[in-house]
Amino acid sequence: MQSNIKQLHEQVKSGSFLALARCITIVENELDGYQSLLLHLHQNRHARVIGITGPPGAGKSTLVNALLHHWLKENKKIAVLAVDPSSPFNYGALLGDRIRMSEYYTNPNIYIRSLATRGALGGLSARIIEITDVVKEAPFDFILVETVGVGQSEVEIAGLADCTIVALVPEAGDEVQTLKAGIMEIANIFVVNKADRADAEGLYRNLRILAHEKANEAGETLVLKTIATENTGIDELANGRTKRTTRKTSATDDGKMLATDTGATHEKHRS
Ligand SMILES: Nc1nc2c(ncn2[C@@H]2O[C@H](COP(=O)(O)OP(=O)(O)O)[C@@H](O)[C@H]2O)c(=O)[nH]1
Ligand SMILES: [Mg+2]
Secondary structure, X not given: OXXXXXXXXXXXXXXXXXXXXXXXXXXXXXXXXXXXXXXXXXXXXXXXXXXXXXXXXOOHHHHHHHHHHHHHHOOOOEEEEEOOOOOHXXXXXXXXXXXXXXXXXXXXXXXXXXOOOOEOOEOOOOOHHHHHHHHHXXXXXEEEEEEEOOOOHXXXXXXXXXXXXXXXXXHHHHHHHOOOOOHHHHOOEEEEOOOOOOOHHHHHHHHHHHHHHOOEOOEOOEEEEOEHHHOEOHHHHHOOHHHHHOOOOOOOOOOOOOOOXXXXXXXXXXX
Protein backbone atom coordinates (compact mmCIF):
# COMPACT_ATOMS: atom_id res chain seq x y z
CA MET A 1 0.00 0.00 0.00
CA GLN A 2 1.33 3.42 -0.90
CA SER A 3 2.47 5.26 2.17
CA ASN A 4 0.29 8.31 1.56
CA ILE A 5 -2.80 6.11 1.06
CA LYS A 6 -1.92 4.08 4.13
CA GLN A 7 -1.62 7.24 6.16
CA LEU A 8 -4.96 8.56 4.91
CA HIS A 9 -6.57 5.23 5.71
CA GLU A 10 -5.28 5.35 9.27
CA GLN A 11 -6.61 8.88 9.64
CA VAL A 12 -10.03 7.81 8.34
CA LYS A 13 -10.13 5.02 10.91
CA SER A 14 -9.34 7.45 13.67
CA GLY A 15 -12.17 9.71 12.61
CA SER A 16 -10.65 12.42 10.44
CA PHE A 17 -13.33 13.90 8.18
CA LEU A 18 -10.66 15.57 6.09
CA ALA A 19 -8.99 12.26 5.32
CA LEU A 20 -12.39 10.67 4.68
CA ALA A 21 -13.28 13.38 2.18
CA ARG A 22 -9.96 12.86 0.44
CA CYS A 23 -10.41 9.09 0.28
CA ILE A 24 -13.93 9.41 -1.12
CA THR A 25 -12.63 11.72 -3.81
CA ILE A 26 -9.85 9.28 -4.63
CA VAL A 27 -12.34 6.44 -5.03
CA GLU A 28 -15.00 8.49 -6.79
CA ASN A 29 -12.54 9.69 -9.41
CA GLU A 30 -10.36 6.60 -9.48
CA LEU A 31 -7.31 8.64 -8.62
CA ASP A 32 -3.88 7.20 -8.03
CA GLY A 33 -3.96 4.61 -5.25
CA TYR A 34 -7.70 3.96 -5.21
CA GLN A 35 -7.39 0.24 -5.90
CA SER A 36 -4.81 -0.17 -3.20
CA LEU A 37 -7.09 1.67 -0.78
CA LEU A 38 -10.08 -0.54 -1.61
CA LEU A 39 -7.97 -3.67 -1.22
CA HIS A 40 -6.92 -2.69 2.27
CA LEU A 41 -10.29 -1.84 3.77
CA HIS A 42 -11.03 -3.74 6.95
CA GLN A 43 -14.78 -3.19 7.11
CA ASN A 44 -16.03 -1.76 10.29
CA ARG A 45 -19.06 -3.94 10.98
CA HIS A 46 -20.36 -1.46 13.47
CA ALA A 47 -21.97 1.08 11.16
CA ARG A 48 -25.50 0.42 9.90
CA VAL A 49 -26.04 1.41 6.32
CA ILE A 50 -29.52 2.79 5.81
CA GLY A 51 -30.84 3.54 2.35
CA ILE A 52 -33.59 6.10 1.87
CA THR A 53 -35.19 6.13 -1.53
CA GLY A 54 -38.41 7.37 -3.06
CA PRO A 55 -39.70 9.85 -5.62
CA PRO A 56 -38.44 13.44 -5.74
CA GLY A 57 -40.20 15.61 -3.20
CA ALA A 58 -41.29 12.72 -0.98
CA GLY A 59 -39.33 14.24 1.88
CA LYS A 60 -36.25 12.04 1.89
CA SER A 61 -33.86 14.86 2.78
CA THR A 62 -36.26 16.09 5.44
CA LEU A 63 -36.42 12.58 6.88
CA VAL A 64 -32.62 12.43 6.90
CA ASN A 65 -32.61 15.75 8.69
CA ALA A 66 -35.10 14.47 11.27
CA LEU A 67 -33.12 11.27 11.80
CA LEU A 68 -29.95 13.29 12.33
CA HIS A 69 -31.78 15.34 14.92
CA HIS A 70 -32.97 12.16 16.63
CA TRP A 71 -29.61 10.42 16.69
CA LEU A 72 -27.66 13.46 17.75
CA LYS A 73 -29.65 13.41 20.96
CA GLU A 74 -28.36 9.86 21.45
CA ASN A 75 -24.84 11.03 20.76
CA LYS A 76 -24.50 8.94 17.61
CA LYS A 77 -22.08 9.59 14.81
CA ILE A 78 -23.64 9.67 11.39
CA ALA A 79 -22.50 9.94 7.79
CA VAL A 80 -24.87 11.08 5.06
CA LEU A 81 -24.22 10.25 1.43
CA ALA A 82 -26.66 12.19 -0.74
CA VAL A 83 -27.01 10.98 -4.27
CA ASP A 84 -30.12 12.98 -5.03
CA PRO A 85 -29.42 15.65 -7.64
CA SER A 86 -32.26 17.75 -6.26
CA SER A 87 -31.12 17.28 -2.71
CA PRO A 88 -30.70 20.44 -0.68
CA PHE A 89 -27.41 18.96 0.49
CA ASN A 90 -26.15 19.73 -2.95
CA TYR A 91 -27.10 23.34 -2.76
CA GLY A 92 -25.90 24.16 0.69
CA ALA A 93 -29.29 24.30 2.36
CA LEU A 94 -30.49 27.75 1.53
CA LEU A 95 -34.24 27.80 1.50
CA GLY A 96 -36.72 28.23 4.32
CA ASP A 97 -37.09 25.10 6.38
CA ARG A 98 -33.88 23.71 4.98
CA ILE A 99 -31.73 26.17 6.81
CA ARG A 100 -31.72 23.78 9.73
CA MET A 101 -29.68 21.33 7.76
CA SER A 102 -26.77 23.69 7.38
CA GLU A 103 -26.09 23.56 11.12
CA TYR A 104 -25.20 19.90 10.69
CA TYR A 105 -22.37 20.72 8.34
CA THR A 106 -20.32 21.94 11.26
CA ASN A 107 -21.35 19.29 13.76
CA PRO A 108 -18.36 17.06 14.61
CA ASN A 109 -20.63 14.00 14.84
CA ILE A 110 -21.99 14.40 11.33
CA TYR A 111 -20.31 13.98 8.00
CA ILE A 112 -22.30 14.99 4.90
CA ARG A 113 -21.19 14.35 1.37
CA SER A 114 -23.06 14.70 -1.90
CA LEU A 115 -22.10 12.47 -4.76
CA ALA A 116 -22.51 12.86 -8.46
CA THR A 117 -25.08 10.63 -10.05
CA ARG A 118 -24.31 8.29 -12.85
CA GLY A 119 -26.94 9.65 -15.20
CA ALA A 120 -28.97 12.79 -15.58
CA LEU A 121 -31.99 11.08 -14.07
CA GLY A 122 -30.33 10.35 -10.80
CA GLY A 123 -30.02 6.97 -9.23
CA LEU A 124 -26.92 5.83 -7.52
CA SER A 125 -23.42 7.10 -7.99
CA ALA A 126 -21.25 4.80 -10.04
CA ARG A 127 -18.93 4.11 -7.13
CA ILE A 128 -21.44 4.17 -4.30
CA ILE A 129 -20.71 0.66 -3.07
CA GLU A 130 -16.98 1.30 -2.85
CA ILE A 131 -17.53 4.74 -1.34
CA THR A 132 -19.81 3.28 1.30
CA ASP A 133 -17.15 0.70 2.08
CA VAL A 134 -14.66 3.53 2.60
CA VAL A 135 -17.08 5.37 4.90
CA LYS A 136 -17.54 2.17 6.89
CA GLU A 137 -13.88 2.40 7.89
CA ALA A 138 -14.64 5.55 9.85
CA PRO A 139 -16.17 5.32 13.33
CA PHE A 140 -19.81 6.02 12.46
CA ASP A 141 -22.88 4.45 13.99
CA PHE A 142 -25.03 5.08 10.93
CA ILE A 143 -24.44 5.72 7.26
CA LEU A 144 -27.50 7.18 5.55
CA VAL A 145 -27.62 6.96 1.78
CA GLU A 146 -30.25 9.14 0.15
CA THR A 147 -31.08 8.44 -3.45
CA VAL A 148 -33.92 9.54 -5.64
CA GLY A 149 -36.12 6.64 -6.66
CA VAL A 150 -35.80 6.31 -10.38
CA GLY A 151 -35.44 3.20 -12.41
CA GLN A 152 -33.15 0.70 -10.85
CA SER A 153 -31.92 2.76 -7.96
CA GLU A 154 -34.36 1.37 -5.39
CA VAL A 155 -33.18 -2.11 -6.12
CA GLU A 156 -29.52 -1.12 -6.17
CA ILE A 157 -29.77 0.64 -2.85
CA ALA A 158 -31.23 -2.47 -1.27
CA GLY A 159 -28.14 -4.40 -2.25
CA LEU A 160 -26.05 -1.79 -0.51
CA ALA A 161 -28.02 -1.11 2.65
CA ASP A 162 -28.65 -3.06 5.82
CA CYS A 163 -32.05 -1.43 5.92
CA THR A 164 -33.96 0.21 3.08
CA ILE A 165 -36.56 2.87 3.71
CA VAL A 166 -38.89 3.73 0.84
CA ALA A 167 -40.52 7.11 1.33
CA LEU A 168 -43.87 7.78 -0.30
CA VAL A 169 -46.34 10.63 -0.06
CA PRO A 170 -50.13 10.79 -0.41
CA GLU A 171 -49.82 12.24 -3.92
CA ALA A 172 -48.18 8.96 -4.84
CA GLY A 173 -51.45 7.14 -4.17
CA ASP A 174 -51.91 6.05 -7.75
CA GLU A 175 -48.30 5.07 -8.07
CA VAL A 176 -48.83 2.56 -5.33
CA GLN A 177 -51.20 0.59 -7.53
CA THR A 178 -48.38 0.22 -9.98
CA LEU A 179 -45.51 -0.03 -7.51
CA LYS A 180 -42.77 -1.66 -9.40
CA ALA A 181 -42.53 -5.34 -8.88
CA GLY A 182 -39.76 -5.94 -6.45
CA ILE A 183 -40.12 -2.82 -4.37
CA MET A 184 -42.06 -4.68 -1.72
CA GLU A 185 -39.24 -7.15 -1.50
CA ILE A 186 -36.56 -4.53 -1.11
CA ALA A 187 -38.34 -2.15 1.28
CA ASN A 188 -37.75 -2.95 4.93
CA ILE A 189 -39.75 0.08 5.90
CA PHE A 190 -42.35 2.05 3.99
CA VAL A 191 -42.70 5.58 5.24
CA VAL A 192 -45.86 7.47 4.39
CA ASN A 193 -44.45 10.95 4.80
CA LYS A 194 -46.50 14.16 4.82
CA ALA A 195 -49.02 12.44 7.04
CA ASP A 196 -50.36 15.91 7.74
CA ARG A 197 -52.04 15.64 4.35
CA ALA A 198 -55.64 14.53 4.26
CA ASP A 199 -55.19 11.51 2.03
CA ALA A 200 -52.26 10.01 3.93
CA GLU A 201 -54.45 7.59 5.81
CA GLY A 202 -55.67 5.89 2.64
CA LEU A 203 -52.17 5.34 1.34
CA TYR A 204 -51.09 4.10 4.74
CA ARG A 205 -53.90 1.55 4.83
CA ASN A 206 -53.26 0.35 1.29
CA LEU A 207 -49.60 -0.16 2.05
CA ARG A 208 -50.43 -2.05 5.22
CA ILE A 209 -52.61 -4.42 3.24
CA LEU A 210 -49.98 -4.81 0.55
CA ALA A 211 -47.26 -5.43 3.14
CA HIS A 212 -49.39 -8.04 4.83
CA GLU A 213 -50.14 -9.83 1.57
CA LYS A 214 -46.48 -9.92 0.67
CA ALA A 215 -45.19 -10.96 4.08
CA ASN A 216 -42.73 -13.82 3.97
CA GLU A 217 -40.49 -15.71 6.36
CA ALA A 218 -38.23 -12.66 6.63
CA GLY A 219 -41.12 -10.74 8.09
CA GLU A 220 -43.46 -8.04 6.99
CA THR A 221 -42.44 -4.67 5.60
CA LEU A 222 -43.02 -2.15 8.31
CA VAL A 223 -45.36 0.70 7.33
CA LEU A 224 -45.06 3.95 9.26
CA LYS A 225 -46.50 7.45 9.03
CA THR A 226 -44.28 10.49 9.50
CA ILE A 227 -44.44 14.24 9.29
CA ALA A 228 -40.75 14.81 8.72
CA THR A 229 -41.01 18.59 8.92
CA GLU A 230 -42.36 18.30 12.46
CA ASN A 231 -40.23 15.35 13.60
CA THR A 232 -43.43 13.36 14.04
CA GLY A 233 -43.09 9.59 13.77
CA ILE A 234 -39.31 9.76 13.74
CA ASP A 235 -38.84 7.90 17.02
CA GLU A 236 -40.96 5.08 15.62
CA LEU A 237 -38.89 5.12 12.44
CA ALA A 238 -35.58 5.05 14.28
CA ASN A 239 -36.85 2.25 16.48
CA GLY A 240 -38.68 0.49 13.69
CA ARG A 241 -36.40 -2.45 13.43
CA THR A 242 -37.54 -3.96 16.67
CA LYS A 243 -40.87 -5.16 15.34
CA ARG A 244 -39.31 -6.16 12.10
CA THR A 245 -36.53 -8.27 13.53
CA THR A 246 -37.94 -9.91 16.61
CA ARG A 247 -38.57 -13.04 14.60
CA LYS A 248 -34.95 -13.17 13.60
CA THR A 249 -31.92 -13.62 15.73
CA SER A 250 -30.32 -10.59 14.14
CA ALA A 251 -32.02 -8.29 16.63
CA THR A 252 -28.88 -7.71 18.58
CA ASP A 253 -27.71 -4.41 19.82
CA ASP A 254 -28.82 -1.25 21.43
CA GLY A 255 -31.56 0.11 19.30
CA LYS A 256 -30.14 0.46 15.85
CA MET A 257 -32.26 0.40 12.80
CA LEU A 258 -31.62 -3.04 11.49
CA ALA A 259 -32.67 -5.03 8.48
CA THR A 260 -33.55 -8.67 8.79
CA ASP A 261 -30.89 -10.08 6.56
CA THR A 262 -27.93 -7.94 7.49
CA GLY A 263 -25.47 -10.79 7.43
CA ALA A 264 -26.50 -11.92 3.98
CA THR A 265 -26.18 -8.41 2.62
CA HIS A 266 -22.63 -8.14 3.84
CA GLU A 267 -21.66 -11.54 2.57
CA LYS A 268 -23.01 -10.71 -0.84
CA HIS A 269 -20.73 -7.74 -1.05
CA ARG A 270 -17.73 -9.51 0.21
CA SER A 271 -17.80 -12.25 -2.33
N1 LIG B 1 -46.42 19.13 4.60
C1 LIG B 1 -45.27 18.45 4.66
N2 LIG B 1 -44.23 18.81 3.91
C2 LIG B 1 -43.09 18.10 3.99
C3 LIG B 1 -42.96 17.00 4.88
N3 LIG B 1 -41.73 16.47 4.72
C4 LIG B 1 -41.10 17.22 3.79
N4 LIG B 1 -41.91 18.19 3.35
C5 LIG B 1 -41.62 19.21 2.33
O1 LIG B 1 -41.57 18.59 1.06
C6 LIG B 1 -40.59 19.23 0.24
C7 LIG B 1 -39.62 18.21 -0.33
O2 LIG B 1 -38.84 17.69 0.72
P1 LIG B 1 -37.41 17.06 0.49
O3 LIG B 1 -36.96 16.53 1.81
O4 LIG B 1 -36.51 18.00 -0.20
O5 LIG B 1 -37.77 15.86 -0.50
P2 LIG B 1 -36.81 14.86 -1.30
O6 LIG B 1 -36.77 15.32 -2.72
O7 LIG B 1 -37.49 13.52 -1.21
O8 LIG B 1 -35.47 14.86 -0.63
C8 LIG B 1 -39.92 20.28 1.11
O9 LIG B 1 -40.49 21.52 0.87
C9 LIG B 1 -40.25 19.83 2.51
O10 LIG B 1 -40.29 20.88 3.43
C10 LIG B 1 -44.09 16.65 5.70
O11 LIG B 1 -44.07 15.69 6.47
N5 LIG B 1 -45.21 17.41 5.55
MG1 LIG C 1 -33.55 15.14 -1.27
